[in-house]
Amino acid sequence: MKIEEEIKQPTFKSEYQKAHINLIYTSGWVQQAQAGLFKPFGVTLPQYNVLRILRGQHPKPATISLLIERMLDKTSNASRIVDKLEAKELVTREQCPADRRTVDVLITEKGLALLKEMDNLESGEGTGITNLTEQEAAQLSDLLDKIRS
Amino acid sequence: MKIEEEIKQPTFKSEYQKAHINLIYTSGWVQQAQAGLFKPFGVTLPQYNVLRILRGQHPKPATISLLIERMLDKTSNASRIVDKLEAKELVTREQCPADRRTVDVLITEKGLALLKEMDNLESGEGTGITNLTEQEAAQLSDLLDKIRS
DNA sequence: TGCAAATATATGTATCTACATTTAATGTAC
DNA sequence: GTACATTAAATGTAGATACATATATTTGCA
Numbered sequence: 459m460k461i462e463e464e465i466k467q468p469t470f471k472s473e474y475q476k477a478h479i480n481l482i483y484t485s486g487w488v489q490q491a492q493a494g495l496f497k498p499f500g501v502t503l504p505q506y507n508v509l510r511i512l513r514g515q516h517p518k519p520a521t522i523s524l525l526i527e528r529m530l531d532k533t534s535n536a537s538r539i540v541d542k543l544e545a546k547e548l549v550t551r552e553q554c555p556a557d558r559r560t561v562d563v564l565i566t567e568k569g570l571a572l573l574k575e576m577d578n579l580e581s582g583e584g585t586g587i588t589n590l591t592e593q594e595a596a597q598l599s600d601l602l603d604k605i606r607s
Numbered sequence: 608m609k610i611e612e613e614i615k616q617p618t619f620k621s622e623y624q625k626a627h628i629n630l631i632y633t634s635g636w637v638q639q640a641q642a643g644l645f646k647p648f649g650v651t652l653p654q655y656n657v658l659r660i661l662r663g664q665h666p667k668p669a670t671i672s673l674l675i676e677r678m679l680d681k682t683s684n685a686s687r688i689v690d691k692l693e694a695k696e697l698v699t700r701e702q703c704p705a706d707r708r709t710v711d712v713l714i715t716e717k718g719l720a721l722l723k724e725m726d727n728l729e730s731g732e733g734t735g736i737t738n739l740t741e742q743e744a745a746q747l748s749d750l751l752d753k754i755r756s
Numbered sequence: 757t758g759c760a761a762a763t764a765t766a767t768g769t770a771t772c773t774a775c776a777t778t779t780a781a782t783g784t785a786c
Numbered sequence: 787g788t789a790c791a792t793t794a795a796a797t798g799t800a801g802a803t804a805c806a807t808a809t810a811t812t813t814g815c816a
Binding site: 459460461464465466467471472473474475476477478480481482483484485486487488489492503514527528530531580581582585586587588589590592593594595596597598599601602603604605606607 | 620734753756
């Protein structure tokens with residue numbers, strides 16, 4: 459459905475305003491679809507993203523700083539996300555001997571197994587993104603990259 | 608910057624996965640840019656969105672149900688957002704005589720004045736969206752509409 | 757060395773959100 | 787008209803988030 463109908467606003471001041479509102483709206487829409495998919499697995503989106511980063515590093519550990527740097531949502535609190543993951547035994551955390559300020563965070567076998575279960579979610583299936591053709595998906599990425607440039 | 612570099616993930620499983628992650632990431636990026644712009648005006652994004660809906664209805668009142676219906680986040684608590692807006696005297700709330708279960712929410716002159724002040728933010732200025740050409744912005748809207756279809 | 761600055765992480769706090777429950781009013785079946 | 791279901795809104799609560807601050811460790815430099 460067109461964004462005009464979706465939010466019942468027939469006109470916009472500009473294509474920019476329309477795209478802007480559409481971006482915010484659609485992203486929320488996608489996130490909500492995704493939250494529904496995640497629920498059965500007992501992890502939130504930020505937790506999932508941290509697990510993915512840790513898998514990318516595996517078997518090397520990651521520090522909290524590295525997580526903050528790589529996380530999609532820079533402002534959210536990496537320490538406390540790791541707290542939650544540790545409580546679920548999906549990661550381990552221990553002080554790094556070389557620099558005792560830092561902490562080595564490692565994904566556990568249980569964490570890897572969970573991600574493996576969740577891998578088919580990564581395709582974007584169920585989040586609407588597959589309503590696009592592959593070419594359109596690539597075009598979308600290009601436009602989004604340009605916004606952040 | 609390309610999303611691959613941004614989150615330091617050199618490859619994706621598919622264009623779909625890449626676009627999906629890019630959408631989440633960019634939306635967060637835009638929202639954070641926007642939150643910065645909003646701060647001086649003392650309203651959050653959800654509060655602003657409710658005010659916009661109320662302006663769209665003006666001078667007719669809106670019920671809480673209508674707000675929930677139009678807001679993206681259907682589960683979020685419209686009552687409490689209206690609480691905040693009422694405390695700032697940006698809206699009024701009174702029981703509807705025809706159906707005493709419902710509440711008529713109306714934007715005040717002060718609320719309209721605030722939105723007017725904020726109108727130039729709506730152009731997308733400062734949120735990166737104007738890094739696109741007008742044609743690209745329109746293209747982006749089309750792609751986002753298709754995702755939600 | 758000794759001490760300030762920088763760095764890495766954790767924590768305190770207020771606010772926000774999701775989800776469930778509660779209260780009140782209306783609608784409907786009998 | 788009474789009883790039960792439905793609807794509208796508000797509220798209670800747990801958990802998450804944003805932002806500031808605290809604590810510990812390391813680094814750099816006089």
